[in-house]
Amino acid sequence: MTSTSTATEPLFLRACRREPVERTPIWMMRQAGRYLPAYRAVRARASFLDLCHTPELATEVTLQPIDEYGFDAAILFSDILISLPPMGLEISFPDKGPVIGNPVRDRAAIDRLVVPDPVATMPFVMEAVRQIQRGLRGRAPLIGFAGAPFTLVTYAVEGGGSKEYAHTKGLLFGDPAAAHALLEKMADTVAAYLAAQVEAGVDAVQIFDSWAGILSPADFDEYALRWARHVIARLRAHPAVVARRVPIIYFVNGCAPYLDAYASSGADVLGVDWRIDIDRVRAAVGDGVALQGNLDPGVLYAPPAEIRRRVGDILAKAGPVGHIFNLGHGVQPHADPEHVRVMVQAVRELSARPGSTGP
């Protein structure tokens, strides 16, 4: 996956760079997940954290959707919270969602957090990257990922998921200096962690700002985008990212209110959730970035003909250049695996360029 010859580069990487493609590439957020019977079989004998911590198991489930559907990219099996324990936060994953045992709500707790060495503290991630690349044997590029600083802060401060984000807003608005100190530690951790993933061999990275959409536009700029930019700028300057032209994807779930700012993140690719039409995003952000998205994950509950119709609609709105097809958010556990196949097939057929050699 380290070739720099455009002709032989994978579709996914070419689309990230807005280069010509024979057809639109597709992968799916949470493609290694509970909707897949093969994944559930592994989970029957190992916990979620076991999968994250055991390179052999992470490799097995990462490869499952590649074997099953031939997606155009693989994504490292892990969790956006996996970088928090080395900072000093205790996480667990009961069935109801992640829990942080020692949430961070004041300056003293923030000051106690460390910016860890990612290779020393998360060797299992780097080893998983190497094993996955061996297992992929060039079939698809591998995406590494991390949580964005703001999104990680919401978990660290709330102690898990939240509805109202009262503690987070209390910190941001009650003590902005402390909030920025925490965001900076998160950003430094994430930047080093993603750089280590690139050094271990991932071909692209995605930064998930899953909860940036709870902010007003001014607060999005100040607390989410500013620190995502910090991570992106650090990565951009990293020798391995430069040498291998590793694309950087930034995904804000609920991006519609922030499009003007979103365009200036510095990322090569912007993720687009399903609540907004992708042609409106293109009109707002211009031609300088690729877009990734944006089928409503719930559309996988529709009959095949309707899935196909909606896939065609998104392909038409996104156009042939600089588009990576994806869901607008992670695939849901109850999605029908055969409907996923219908979606993949529809993207392949409906995006094939006349006269090209694809798919």
Add this chain to the structure above:
Amino acid sequence: MTSTSTATEPLFLRACRREPVERTPIWMMRQAGRYLPAYRAVRARASFLDLCHTPELATEVTLQPIDEYGFDAAILFSDILISLPPMGLEISFPDKGPVIGNPVRDRAAIDRLVVPDPVATMPFVMEAVRQIQRGLRGRAPLIGFAGAPFTLVTYAVEGGGSKEYAHTKGLLFGDPAAAHALLEKMADTVAAYLAAQVEAGVDAVQIFDSWAGILSPADFDEYALRWARHVIARLRAHPAVVARRVPIIYFVNGCAPYLDAYASSGADVLGVDWRIDIDRVRAAVGDGVALQGNLDPGVLYAPPAEIRRRVGDILAKAGPVGHIFNLGHGVQPHADPEHVRVMVQAVRELSARPGSTGP
């Protein structure tokens, strides 16, 4: 509150109609709620449903924020789900959020639901409206409300709140005809229920589409806006609404992706959540409607000077005509009552028009 003389009409009603005002009126979603010590004192001796079902208690808590802050509008104490039991749905309110014991997930269950007579089945609401109006003695107009059809469908189908809305999306996309049959029953119920509230004496109504923001723009039009419009059109034609020029407010939480469609709802006032700048909403929807919003409820955790600064920012963006100040969503239980006072005072002072007789 039934006067038609503009000079003596309350600020809130004039702002809803885009008439001149001496200053911007303010009320607050969930202003009768847990952040108020007086409310918690009542809840210590009565359950949430007791408050909804007992006109004396509903009146007591509805008046509390009027007594405490002099808000420019009162809002009936009730719940958006209160119209579901007369349709045939069993609801309860444990501390974790509402639960519907018999969720509706197929055509047979939809066909069993009835469109109830609101006066016969919810007499406690109509009696609460009359008692509240007596208690208000003209101090502020009274807003009635209901859930929007789509939002009520999400609760009826999921059996409560949800993160992924898998059952709702399954119904919408898997059996659209059944989904519309359910939406139509909800819309007919809500239209009759709101008309009954107007006949009982409310001065304005608000339709809460709290969960319409989980839809793609095309699905918002098809499943949320279409049926909200149905309710609004029915209300518009109602003699008591016409005679008393009762303003209709439509609130979509997360409205940013749908602004073009939002403007065509038929409502007099559009609610605006905090994720989007209110001047952008004005630019998109034009001058035909009033706007209500949109301070981030989390800003009440900020110090007073910052609350004041942000209130001023919203007032400047919204302008003096056709604006009702509000939070962008309900006030949070941990908000400081003294910070609510700071917000109210800031709106009064910063929006006072030079040369007017206000506040």
